[in-house]
Ligand SMILES: C[S@@+](CC[C@H](N)C(=O)[O-])C[C@H]1O[C@@H](n2cnc3c(N)ncnc32)[C@H](O)[C@@H]1O
């Protein structure tokens with residue numbers, strides 16, 4: 001079994017950084033602000049809002065989206081407190097935000113760009129969210145934004161050419177049922193471990209807010225715009241191997257530890273885990289719902305997301321060349337994108353049982 005390189009976003013705040021290129025992810029946070037506020041108002045016990053309130057973001061990257069996510073939560077908690085007690089939250093509540101990601105994440109950029117005027121104390125929590133990273137009962141609301149689609153490793157057999165599970169593509173396209181099952185099984189195991197860990201770390205009655213992308217039931221990854229661009233990336237890397245720019249062996253051993261689950265699969269995993277009640281599972285439709293089908297924008301935003309991961313395996317030069325080809329492919333095959341089936345963006349609200 002192979003462990004993939006840690007899934008690190010491009011750090012710093014240069015033109016290709018995650019910091020500058022994550023507006024797609026941010027659009028979902030902005031679109032869900034009202035729904036997050038309502039969910040917190042309806043599902044968080046007033047008793048939990050006392051002198052010390054802890055918010056944790058798992059898979060925070062280097063910002064700025066994490067600041068939007070945690071501020072939305074703090075605003076909602078303050079609003080509920082003000083409305084239901086008539087008191088000023090600033091007089092009575094101190095907030096702390098725990099920022100979690102892999103230790104190699106660019107925490108320097110994160111801490112250097114913390115919003116001025118924020119009303120919370122900050123701390124970094126390094127480590128994989130597939131393990132316990134915090135003491136028992138140590139936070140009140142957790143959030144995961146575009147971080148609930150990872151597996152801890154590439155499923156067994158996926159990179160073995162002699163296995164019926166061998167996957168020629170870099171992602172789970174959804175077309176090979178055996179490959180799809182292997183990814184789903186791994187995702188299910190990992191996600192249950194993740195939920196177990198968060199359930200221990202959350203205070204009783206605490207909430208987890210999950211925001212991200214999934215598939216509508218019955219839709220295959222490669223049928224969506226995101227899956228189509230991921231296929232362009234895989235095809236571009238294969239082209240570079242054919243041109244001798246990189247080795248075929250490297251292409252064959254490059255697979256993503258990402259599984260975009262179907263809506264029903266996510267629901268089933270959470271229910272089987274049994275540590276949380278699903279208070280809401282919302283289908284969020286917003287202006288930036290799908291990527292704009294502009295070849296240049298697509299190449300840049302997917303580079304921000306996947307670039308560091310590809311660099312770690314192929315080196316930065318191959319990564320750059322691959323995304324030049326992705327832009328060409330997106331231009332040549334724009335109809336594939338226009339004919340794709342919509343993906344889905346969600347807000348899931350979980351309450352610890
Ligand atoms: C697509 S980014 C999302 C960042 C940010 N939450 C947002 O909404 O823009 C996914 C983040 O999850 C982190 N991540 C992936 N697997 C992780 C793990 N096992 N433990 C902790 N962080 C992880 C990555 O390092 C990355 O920063």
Ligand SMILES: [Mg+2]
Pocket residue numbers: 004005006007150151152153257
């Ligand atoms: Mg990984």
